[in-house]
Amino acid sequence: ELQLAESGGGLVQPGGSLRLSCAGSGLSFSGYWMSWVRQVPGKGLEWVANINQDGSDKYYVDSVRGRFIISRDNAKNSLYLQMNSLRSEDTAVYYCAREVSGRLGWFDPWGQGALVSVSS
Amino acid sequence: DVVMIQSPDSLAVSLGERATINCKSSQSLLSSSNNRNYLAWYQQKPGQPPKLLIYWASTRESGVPDRFSGSGSGTDFTLTISSLQAEDVAVYFCQQYYSTPQTFGQGTKVEVK
Numbered sequence: 001e002l003q004l005a006e007s008g009g010g011l012v013q014p015g016g017s018l019r020l021s022c023a024g025s026g027l028s029f030s031g032y033w034m035s036w037v038r039q040v041p042g043k044g045l046e047w048v049a050n051i052n053q054d055g056s057d058k059y060y061v062d063s064v065r066g067r068f069i070i071s072r073d074n075a076k077n078s079l080y081l082q083m084n085s086l087r088s089e090d091t092a093v094y095y096c097a098r099e100v101s102g103r104l105g106w107f108d109p110w111g112q113g114a115l116v117s118v119s120s
Numbered sequence: 121d122v123v124m125i126q127s128p129d130s131l132a133v134s135l136g137e138r139a140t141i142n143c144k145s146s147q148s149l150l151s152s153s154n155n156r157n158y159l160a161w162y163q164q165k166p167g168q169p170p171k172l173l174i175y176w177a178s179t180r181e182s183g184v185p186d187r188f189s190g191s192g193s194g195t196d197f198t199l200t201i202s203s204l205q206a207e208d209v210a211v212y213f214c215q216q217y218y219s220t221p222q223t224f225g226q227g228t229k230v231e232v233k
Contacts, residue, residue, distance in 0.1 A: 035222075045170065045213055045224040061221045095169055104217045106160035108181070110169035 002027045002109055004096050009114030016086050020114055022079040022096030030074035033099040035107060036081050038092035041115075046092075049081065050099055059103070064090075086118045122146050122216050126225035132233040139201040141228045143214035148194045149177075151218070158218035161190055161199045164227075165210045173212075174199065206232060 008020040020036070035050040049060045049070040058070050069082040079096050094114050097107035123146040133139040149158045157177035162170035172181045174190040177197055187202045201208055209232060214225040 044226045045215070047222040047224075059220050097169075100175070101217070104158065104220065104222065106172060106175040106215065106217055107162075107170070108172040110171075113169055 002029055002098060004029075004098070004109060004111035006094060006096055006111045006114035009094065009116050011117045011119065012086055013120050014087060014118055016118075017082070017084045018086065018116060020081040020083065020094055020096075020116070022081075022111055024077040024079070029077060029079075029098055033103055033105070034072060034079045035097050035099045036070060036079075037095045037097055037107065037110075038090075038116075039095070039113075040092045048094070050103065051079070052103065057103070083116070086116075088118050090116065091118045092116060121221055122149075122219055122223050124214055124216055124223050124225040126212075126214060126228045128228060129226070130229040130231065132231045133201075133204045134233045135206060136203050137233075139204050139208070139230055141199040141212050141214075141230070143192075143197040143199070143225050145195045145197075145216055145218075147218075149197075149216050149218045150194050157193050157197070158216055159190075159192075159197050160215045160217065161188075162213045162215065163208075163210045164213065170213060201230070204230070204232070 003025045006022050036048040051058045051070045067085045071080045095110045097110045099105045125144045127142045159177040161174040164170045178190045189200050191198050211227045211229050
């Protein structure tokens with residue numbers, strides 16, 4: 001059973017950068033697309049980005065394209081999200097999740113989430 | 121982007137009674153190539169990540185109680201909890217995976233009356 005755990009969240013000033021990590025344990029996630037999904041506390045869910053098995057194909061939601069970079073290191077069973085030029089509207093809990101059934105699929109499992117707060 | 125609208129935003133149901141949540145998409149989620157609807161349902165309890173309940177609109181994830189069922193096709197979908205239990209109090213989300221970006225409904229909060 002794959003388990004995911006995010007780290008790297010915290011408080012950052014507008015315009016700053018932060019790098020989130022997601023460590024996978026149990027079954028290797030190298031055979032799956034992986035995604036980042038975020039949630040403003042108490043609000044809805046927004047898919048942010050995903051990446052294919054070998055890291056050669058990536059997709060982003062329009063609001064983060066050009067600012068965020070998704071990457072992975074299968075040797076370390078790890079997924080990353082480099083977040084640059086952060087804005088207040090990026091404040092959210094960020095979840096990593098396995099994307100079942102290819103590039104477009106449902107999400108299972110999810111990590112516990114990492115809170116990112118963008119504020120001066 | 122495909123817009124997902126859930127209704128109602130919240131509902132209160134007595135224990136043992138039926139709860140019904142609706143999800144409507146701005147375009148059809150039915151694929152003509154495989155005749156499948158690209159829709160999933162999740163349950164989220166406070167302080168926890170979402171948990172997958174149903175995919176392909178009506179396929180229950182392993183381990184999910186059979187009181188949870190999904191139905192619908194095209195643009196209109198329903199999640200039904202046939203007999204509400206106390207542990208079902210949560211927010212429920214639908215999600216389309218027919219096209220990028222994958223999008224979610226705004227959520228429906230289910231409480232006990």
